[in-house]
Amino acid sequence: MVSHLGNLYDSFPTQGICTYQLYGERFTKLSKSVPKHNATPKLFIFPPDLLKKSILISDRICWIRALISNRLIEGKANQTTIQTVLPYSVQCDRNTSQFTLSRSILAYHRVATSLDAMDSLEENDVSSSPTTRMDRCDRVKENNASGGEGVKPFLELFVKASGIDNRRIGACLFCQEFWMELYALYEINLVRVEVKTVNVNSEPFKRSFLGALPPILVEPDKELMYTDNREIERRIFHIAKEFSVPLFEKDITVDKSIESLYRNFKVFLRAKTDYERENEQPSSVGVPTSVVPAYNKLVEQLTSIDKRNTRYLVGSTMTMYDCELMPRLHHIRIAGQHLCAFEIPHSLVHLWNYMLTAYRTAAFIESCPADQDISYHYKEQLNLPHRQKEYLQMPIKTHTIPDEALENIKQLGLDKL
Known part of the structure; x- marks a missing residue:
């Protein structure tokens, strides 16, 4: 079913929505639509064994996932600085409020988030859903400004979240299938894509999407929403056909x-x-x-x-x-x-x-759920008992x-x- 969004975004719960931004191998998770303030932030980068830890930045809190050195560093964003960490370096730019780590490892975009907002985020619904951005915004802006490219279609794909934590990627086959198709178009620079996981049992999600279930494809520029799998496939097909991509x-x-x-x-x-x-x-x-x-x-x-x-x-x-x-x-x-x-x-x-x-295929790797989420998905379908210990472990992906x-x-x- 294709429908017009109308005032959907006006009523959509935006406070605390988390976003994973993807630039090569760089990941960051941030919150949007929260009022900014002038407190001086600090950047903490943790070693791999401390992935996905809560990091307090002044009176803000964020989540950082990084693949970097084995020691902790701290950088203040009160001026432009560069700190060396083994073969990597962190650049803190106050003007752009952006931290970057060389070798495409980490990019952290500073966003003001109150502790109260983040606390509510943990218990929230759609607003707790992570997003993977695949649009390389900076490059698109540069290309468009220089007249090098036309405006690419911008698509949002809402996929089912994990049944374990309602945040990471869930084990929905159709969601992954469409994600891979869109990624194939993104890889050859034809579209901008944002993928968001959603808790299908949350009331805000049900109200915002009128009972539709993921996968859901949205075109904000055209104010269109596709909730039927055949319509989603058809839209992706037309984009591929328009640019003569033999995806179908x-x-x-x-x-x-x-x-x-x-x-x-x-x-x-x-x-x-x-x-x-x-x-x-x-x-x-x-x-x-x-x-x-x-x-x-x-x-x-x-x-x-x-x-x-x-x-x-x-x-x-x-x-x-x-x-x-x-x-x-x-x-x-x-x-x-x-x-x-x-x-x-x-x-x-x-x-x-x-x-x-x-x-070894990027489209599959990016869209693949953890082993625990796949197991959970089928146990739910077969009404099998769950082992709580299994779901408290670090997510594993067998590749x-x-x-x-x-x-x-x-x-x-x-x-x-």
Whole structure:
């Protein structure tokens, strides 16, 4: 459904909305629409083992995620300064209220946020949702000012947040699929994109989006909102077609090979979990007899996908088929391991090589949820008990493949595709 936004943003709860801004490998999380004041801030940068810690900046609070040196530094923004930290340096510019760290590691944009606002943020709804910006605003402004480029379409994609903390990326397949397609257009400098995670159970979100569920695509410049998956796909398709990008190239063979794969996995997953729920002791023969048909059908379809000899499904570049299959294969791998001890056979060398390609594809990496969120997603669907300890751990993303599969790939020279 495509609808006009009208006064949506006037009523949308903006105070405390968090934003992840992406510039290469730089991340920052900040709050918008909070009144500024003149208190002098300090910048604290923490080592990797202290990621995602609350940092008090005067009477402001922010969250910083950085991949930097192993020691703490402090910089004051009362003047332009440069401090060296091992091979990295931090530049503090009072005029632009921006801290930058060389080597594209960290960019922190100072934003005034009261402690009260941040406290309410933790318990909030849509306003607690992080955002990933992929528009490289500074470059766009420079290019437009110099007449080098026209104005690029600006799109906002609202995706489902994690069921664990209602903030990070959730395990919604359609959300990731559209995110990857938009990222493909962003990578070749055709669009500006902002991706926001939203808590679908929050009242402000329900009021603002009239009961629609993610994924939701918004075009602020045109005051349009797309809430139907087919409409979202159509809008992305038209942008790709306008610039002759082969993102939606059709291939009947590929289409047939991946059709119903995910449905077959869900049938197997439910059959296996139902068996284990009814039998307290796990099966000692691997796959129980009652589950064998579903298991064989799943492996048979995975084997059919294995019969390929290209980097991506259609060729050397990513298409809509990859945006559909890569997330589903990853869910099959992670949920299968966590919930029913299923592992994709190592003998499917081409398939594992394809998954290795996914783990090296920026569009997949940026949009991929944590293993814990994938596990949580399927436990919710299957009404399985949760282990609280698992969700208190640091989020993990498995983007490696088994050593045996990797060795087989190297022996066949597939890693050079």
